[in-house]
Amino acid sequence: MDIELLKNLVDYGVIGLLGLMSFIALWFWVERVLFYKTLDISKYNTKEALEIDVTNNINIISTFGSNAPYIGLLGTVFGIIITFYVMGQSGDLDAKMIMTSLALALKATAMGLLVAIPSIIFYNHLSRRIEVILAKWDIYQKEKLAN
Template sequence: MSQLFDFLHAYIDYIILGLLAFMSFLLVWFVIERFIFLSRVNVAKYENIHQLDIDLNRNLTIISTIGSNAPYVGLLGTVIGILLTFYELGNSGGDIDASAIMLNLSLALKATAVGILVAIPAMVCYNGLNRKVEVNRLKWQALNGTHHTGE
């Protein structure tokens, strides 16, 4: 068990922050791809709304998933950091250094902060891209003389 804690103590920041960095990279990649596509899409070339919806909504689930799960990844890092702090406290033999505890806890909280920093722009982009999807859907409906009431 001690080896696991030693491994986590040495690498948890790299694992959690690396995962959040990877999620951020994917987020930027897919947001740029969707923004370019939604800005250039020619809705007139689509024969039906279903084909259009498939293309308009592509990759939006990934953006939403990153936005909704990044805080949980950060929280996982925080929980593991707190767990490691308590483990070190338990093994300290009664010598409690309050400044070391506070330092470890503050470092553990950074994972949650980074997770939130990834999630906020993800959800802002997701909502903005959803609006562009709706505008393009309305353009198609205007061109084809159809109304969809959402029912």
């Protein structure tokens, strides 16, 4: 396999996957926020049914937040392997080429962090909203029983 093709596959594959993960995490966060705004807790007879509805899709956001750095790191490792392979094949130890290649390999790790940080923020925001919704349901049930 051509090394340039492999390099492009690693670059575009990892960056593309991380971009897709970022879009999906943002999509699910927006979907959940909009769902919570229209949620009517009085329509739920059991807390479990409410909990099932309010926690839908947040595990995806958490998974992306926790795994994006590893995907980015994998891209960086592949980039470094390709850099060393090219250096070994060419026999050229040009410092400029080495530093440029290694710097470009690190972009995958940076992208992984750019996906992970907002995803974890989204997840934590939704987790707190879920806690509040479930507490409001408990309060609603107590008030319903008191009346």
